[in-house]
């Protein structure tokens with residue numbers, strides 16, 4: 001439907017002057033909701049949905065749930081309805097949301113910094129086995145994601161999580177979501193500074209705070225003392241940097257994000273000491289809350305505001321209106337020569353070791369998580385981390401215990417010396433559970449890894465840096481396809497016999513770090529799922545054959 005400003009005037013009438021419409025920015029006086037999502041948030045703060053779940057819905061069942069809660073406010077507690085089984089991806093766009101809704105939920109547990117004790121891991125495993133049919137995926141935002149959750153079980157799950165110091169609060173929704181942090185913060189030899197105290201302080205002060213629970217859209221944070229958290233594609237990021245005068249602190253980035261309008265974040269040129277990170281974070285999220293665009297959902301991320309204002313104006317508004325002081329200028333962080341995923345065995349600053357292991361595309365289960373917790377404890381560890389690459393890391397392992405732990409993890413399918421494919425393939429939730437999905441991803445990723453391990457065994461030694469392959473089930477970018485060497489966006493494609501089948505649009509040459517930039521969508525590079533392995537094999541062989549010494553895929 002054409003927008004009102006583009007209507008053709010009726011014959012004989014003078015055209016009206018085009019009226020400039022606001023973007024729904026609160027700071028400019030646009031407080032009336034301009035779309036249904038804004039209306040829902042204004043009608044009732046989403047944080048209030050918890051009491052209704054505990055007092056009403058969990059007792060009266062799925063059919064008692066108010067639709068505004070079911071498809072809106074539940075997200076603030078990590079709850080989405082999952083996709084009804086048996087509906088193929090070709091029908092995703094043709095059905096109403098309620099036709100895609102199953103009566104079961106996905107539940108996301110936020111684990112800021114991916115931090116877990118082995119005891120917490122055991123609790124997550126027990127919940128998986130008792131309430132989630134054994135499901136428990138590691139997401140690329142260091143969360144654990146369950147499926148098959150019944151509304152009746154949610155209060156008991158929250159109780160178990162909260163008794164163990166975990167939560168689903170603001171795991172989704174237009175809120176400050178899980179904060180990514182280095183899985184090896186505080187123990188890595190090559191980090192500039194440990195970001196953990198800042199992560200914990202932000203969580204303590206602001207998560208679940210109604211002042212920040214109605215944002216224009218989601219707000220993703222990354223804080224790390226080294227470049228291992230995909231900081232370039234976050235709404236806000238603090239990256240460790242050594243200031244020549246002031247010492248270790250953080251470089252501030254804002255305005256990154258993927259999805260359908262990908263943008264690399266911009267540096268504000270500001271150095272922030274660790275104990276000021278929470279205040280600066282609060283300033284930036286307040287700018288977003290007050291000036292962010294609320295008229296169109298597609299333009300509501302902070303990246304659009306930063307793009308329109310530019311870094312300089314954004315910094316000026318942050319300093320003058322929110323912080324009431326100037327920030328210190330600072331240098332850019334160092335860019336690592338290769339992506340950091342913490343897989344393998346690495347020495348810690350205290351002489352012990354951390355051991356990173358690779359499930360395929362984050363797919364684990366309750367049984368495996370419990371076994372990991374026990375194996376870690378047998379190896380003398382009480383700490384496990386999830387990574388932004390859908391991997392697991394066991395910390396604090398004394399050297400003599402490392403070989404036995406590696407062997408135990410390998411028996412669980414968690415290899416510490418994985419093939420390049422097992423190491424570098426990521427996948428989103430996909431058609432199995434996601435209502436927006438067009439194609440299947442997790443099982444496809446697992447098959448792809450097994451097939452590539454066989455078909456490309458002869459060139460495995462030639463891949464000094466793994467070629468990353470990321471699979472998305474739809475045009476959103478939960479698996480960060482634009483920043484992969486080979487990014488695969490799920491869509492329906494036409495096969496050789498003219499049939500409409502599941503497949504992928506290919507993006508080639510994206511990356512972070514040294515190669516920060518988005519992969520190019522090449523005309524005609526669409527593959528069916530059945531052609532996928534052969535396609536990846538051809539691309540990788542062409543890269544190996546044609547590259548100069550040391551040349552990376554994205555170059």
Ligand code: SF4
Pocket residue numbers: 428429430431434435436437438472473474475476477478479
């Ligand atoms: Fe769902 Fe699409 Fe995100 Fe995959 S990328 S989890 S299909 S929304």
